[in-house]
Amino acid sequence: MSIDTAPQAGTSARPDPIKAVPVRHPGRWVAVGVIAVLVAMFVNSLFTNPNWDWGFQLSNAFSAPVLRGVWVTIWLTIAAMVMGVLLGIVLSIMRLSPNPVLSSAAWLYIWVFRGTPVLVQLVIWAQLGSLYRNISLGVPFGPAWFSFETRNLIPNVGAALLGLGLNEAAYMSEIIRAGILSVDEGQSEAASALSLSRMQTLRRIVLPQAMRVVVPPTGNETISMLKTTSLVAYVPYYELFFQTQAIGSRTFQVFPMLITASLWYLAMTSVLMVGQYYIERYYARGSVRTLPLTPIQRLRVRLTKAELR
Amino acid sequence: MTGPMVKAEQVHKWFGRTEVLKGIDLEVAPREVMCIVGPSGSGKSTFLRCINHLEQIDSGRLSVDGELVGYREHGGKLYEMRDKEVATQRRDIGMVFQQFNLFPHMTAIQNIMEAPIRAKGENKTVVRDRAQALLDRVGLGERGKAYPSQLSGGQQQRVAIARALCMQPKLMLFDEPTSALDPELVGEVLDVMRQLALDGMTMIVVTHEMGFAREVGDSLVFMDDGVVVEAGLPREVLVNPQHTRTKAFLSKVL
Numbered sequence: 001m002s003i004d005t006a007p008q009a010g011t012s013a014r015p016d017p018i019k020a021v022p023v024r025h026p027g028r029w030v031a032v033g034v035i036a037v038l039v040a041m042f043v044n045s046l047f048t049n050p051n052w053d054w055g056f057q058l059s060n061a062f063s064a065p066v067l068r069g070v071w072v073t074i075w076l077t078i079a080a081m082v083m084g085v086l087l088g089i090v091l092s093i094m095r096l097s098p099n100p101v102l103s104s105a106a107w108l109y110i111w112v113f114r115g116t117p118v119l120v121q122l123v124i125w126a127q128l129g130s131l132y133r134n135i136s137l138g139v140p141f142g143p144a145w146f147s148f149e150t151r152n153l154i155p156n157v158g159a160a161l162l163g164l165g166l167n168e169a170a171y172m173s174e175i176i177r178a179g180i181l182s183v184d185e186g187q188s189e190a191a192s193a194l195s196l197s198r199m200q201t202l203r204r205i206v207l208p209q210a211m212r213v214v215v216p217p218t219g220n221e222t223i224s225m226l227k228t229t230s231l232v233a234y235v236p237y238y239e240l241f242f243q244t245q246a247i248g249s250r251t252f253q254v255f256p257m258l259i260t261a262s263l264w265y266l267a268m269t270s271v272l273m274v275g276q277y278y279i280e281r282y283y284a285r286g287s288v289r290t291l292p293l294t295p296i297q298r299l300r301v302r303l304t305k306a307e308l309r
Numbered sequence: 310m311t312g313p314m315v316k317a318e319q320v321h322k323w324f325g326r327t328e329v330l331k332g333i334d335l336e337v338a339p340r341e342v343m344c345i346v347g348p349s350g351s352g353k354s355t356f357l358r359c360i361n362h363l364e365q366i367d368s369g370r371l372s373v374d375g376e377l378v379g380y381r382e383h384g385g386k387l388y389e390m391r392d393k394e395v396a397t398q399r400r401d402i403g404m405v406f407q408q409f410n411l412f413p414h415m416t417a418i419q420n421i422m423e424a425p426i427r428a429k430g431e432n433k434t435v436v437r438d439r440a441q442a443l444l445d446r447v448g449l450g451e452r453g454k455a456y457p458s459q460l461s462g463g464q465q466q467r468v469a470i471a472r473a474l475c476m477q478p479k480l481m482l483f484d485e486p487t488s489a490l491d492p493e494l495v496g497e498v499l500d501v502m503r504q505l506a507l508d509g510m511t512m513i514v515v516t517h518e519m520g521f522a523r524e525v526g527d528s529l530v531f532m533d534d535g536v537v538v539e540a541g542l543p544r545e546v547l548v549n550p551q552h553t554r555t556k557a558f559l560s561k562v563l
Binding site: 186187189190191193194195197198200208209 | 397400408413424427472
């Protein structure tokens, strides 16, 4: 008996593919029809309903106050996220610390800041002066060296930053903690056996691996933060939503300006989503054998193929 | 002075209420290759992990190259070591794990270079040359830029051995280094270990590879249920075991 599985030279032509009638999907076509009609109705209203007031929107969308608001929204997002991530790392390490005082302090912080609405926190920071009129630096329970009036120490922009950043830190610390716990214990053991210190192990071995788990939710948090900055309008501080509302109420064109604000937010979150894609790709290296192509690389491949044809 | 490289006297270790090491007495001489065999749960891996203080012993004395592991002795009193001192002690002890535990976000050569640069503060170019030489030595001179996920299990374990060697240890601990490998990849790792033994490295190898233990080992220890049941020359223990427990174990694995 002889079993010959290797295809012989010259006879390796592909066998004929199966010819069969594919399954039909009439339901899909019905759905496409319904959606197409709805979209057509909506698009039609965009042009025929004068209340959209595109001309007014266009003349204001890039006006100086709105652009200033956009800028404030962007840097508030960045600053609050940086604050949230840095403080979040500290809190997550405290939470995982063998020292019970540190870990319960972190737990308490997270409990308070996750358990209260961020809008309320923002207003509290803005109104802190009515709780503590002065804030002093000195010996605890003893004499003060410096004393500041709270109103001057925390201007509205400070309240906005504190409110957003401290709240974000509570969420980020939980995300980072989950990331740290997701790294196999063998990694820290190998690092210890190689004589790396606890901090080196954390910084060089554990955190970079935790990033793969941490980055996607952090991207979500950043996108969410960009939108949450709109609450700062109630501090108040002149970010995008505050500015568009101001124009809206001044000109009695409230609705068009809401759309303008929405389009700005949508544009900015879209940019963030693209950024997140590339960051996730970067931290996937080493855990997948070959990275998938980026959309741009795929486009390039398709174009070169088209040229070859 | 040529004292023992590793000396264990009445080492005990509990996990909660279970006693996993019940008084281990062992001595490993410099340049000796000691293989430890035994059924799973016999405490052999735990004992190995005690030697570099990944586990703390609860009673007895354990020393490496004349120094107590994890403690300083001053006027008849023991002081627990700080993390930093423990790290300094571990510089001289290399360890290879069953699951390799390479750092997946670093290339092979970065894996090898990390500890000498960070923990010992050595010069980067010096370490790079040594790392490349070690990669050549384990037969992976061309794969330095590969990530662990791009290497086979056997290749990963060889990188892990090179990583431990780059710290220039006096003692190498192997915790079932071939148990997670496909059978056809075991040989390449054992070859590297055999060469290391020939070069005079002091090695303690927890293993199920009886062939390796017989050929390369200078001594063989059979552990069961937290005690050393039998120890001696590999050939004698394997061919002519004295205890019934050793006989029963060997009849299953040989």
